[in-house]
Amino acid sequence: xxxxxxxxxxxxxxxxxxxxxxxxxxxxxxxxxxxxxxxxxxxxxxxxxxxxxxxxxxxxxxxxxxxxxxxxxxxxxxxxxxxxxxxxxxxxxxxxxxxxxxxxxxxxxxxxxxxxxxxxxxxxxxxxxxxxxxxxxxxxxxxxxxxxxxxxxxxxxxxxxxxxxxxxxxxxxxxxxxxxxxxxxxxxxxxxxxxx
Numbered sequence: 001x002x003x004x005x006x007x008x009x010x011x012x013x014x015x016x017x018x019x020x021x022x023x024x025x026x027x028x029x030x031x032x033x034x035x036x037x038x039x040x041x042x043x044x045x046x047x048x049x050x051x052x053x054x055x056x057x058x059x060x061x062x063x064x065x066x067x068x069x070x071x072x073x074x075x076x077x078x079x080x081x082x083x084x085x086x087x088x089x090x091x092x093x094x095x096x097x098x099x100x101x102x103x104x105x106x107x108x109x110x111x112x113x114x115x116x117x118x119x120x121x122x123x124x125x126x127x128x129x130x131x132x133x134x135x136x137x138x139x140x141x142x143x144x145x146x147x148x149x150x151x152x153x154x155x156x157x158x159x160x161x162x163x164x165x166x167x168x169x170x171x172x173x174x175x176x177x178x179x180x181x182x183x184x185x186x187x188x189x190x191x192x193x194x195x196x
Contacts, residue, residue: 025117087136
């Protein structure tokens, strides 16, 4: 799951949202870097979501459609594709308008920006400057995001092939996503209830 899904799956508690947002930038098993307990819980939630997703049969099934072309980068692509699908199906999951949700979360994250790892600060700046999260419904933006991630890790890829693969299998991806989301929402609720 990518940034939009991580924000969506966070409980409405500021520091947990921050921790979940910075989760990708916190490496290793020892991550007590002076953050408070709620931020640490957010980091743990991030890792739980990633682990659950990476091992879910439907997520793996979707990832395999990209694997022959993109190998291990296929994991990144399916993360971004699921954010696209969340954006498209947003009204099925929230009564709050997507743009309002994003504005509220960006404002919250901006207040905590100084304490974030540099990688998280950079994405927040990029997302805000180019309204990326608000445009995840647009497949051209998704292609740009995929290409940008590849560029950051020095991997030259053709993102349009991934978009074509998605379009060719869109109904399958959507069915898998809808089933997956129902399950991960239940599992993250259990995680939160256990860890808060």
